[in-house]
Amino acid sequence: MADTSYVHRLHAGAPGKPILFVLHGTGGDENQFFEFGRRLLPEATIVSPRGDISEHGAARFFKRTGEGVYDMDDLARATEKMAAYVKDLTVDHGASQILGLGFSNGANILANVLIEKGLFDASVLMHPLIPFQPKPNPELAGRRVLITAGQRDPICPVPLTEALAAYFETEKAKVTTEWHAGGHDIRPNEIDAIRTFFEPYF
Template structure:
């Protein structure tokens, strides 16, 4: 059984798409749950809660400083999350498997994608920061939306562009949406997410 506490809601039918929702640092399984219901009516929703506490703020993996990841911890937690997602998908794959993550949630989602490129059909990565070079992988027929702030102090624009370039170079169909702010989520991002889904 899963090691994660999570919130879920069944889809309209067995073949309905499933969307996995990953909160940012300090968020929880409720952060995007209702929003996802509005963006993707009829889909099954699964929102795991991060199981790492950073001074009381929930996260999906440890870091030693801002933008400096505990890579051993990330490797372990990425494996656990990959298993959780596969377990939730089950034996009969739904029509589409989607992921949506913000900040730390986008980072665990991207890390799972690097490890298991065939798991998600499409993913929304909002303000991700991947401060390492992922291994080559085949993302053919996968769709990726990255949303980012041009002046984001936590996830610099160059890092967002590098991640988009990585997915493009590895065969994904990539969209990159910018806003003129920082690490906050803005309305134009959510509009891009709605259009993408």
């Protein structure tokens, strides 16, 4: 049987409320965004898994062979595992909607689950990098996506961020993009945009 478990933190929310998965960046862990998620949606179930790959001691959700060069076989493995994990916990907690928030590597696994499976009703992709052409997926129609990014991000170049936003728009997702003038860091306007994005799920 496939392994669909992660080391994680979990806050069980109120019945019939959404479930929010918060996914850390490279070198983070299940603590990185857990309390942030609880503050964003106090009545939701919050799930924060730790990536199951170690890159020189730094936790990640899938392997890579270099900066921006993904091990596509392992990305496929990780996507299947994350999708099964999300489905299982959503059923376990009777959640009304499935929400996701990921930063950097966490945004990349979240984005690829969206690309392959749909699944998430609303997703925040903070500084994502998808360095390949995603496949069409009609299940993305109507799903809400917020992309946040830095105009001087050396890890996630502006053209690739714009290409990802255009992909989701082509698939008829409801896309919002929030930029700041910095790099691969989280700025206050991103936090404000995230709060506004999740307001319908309070």
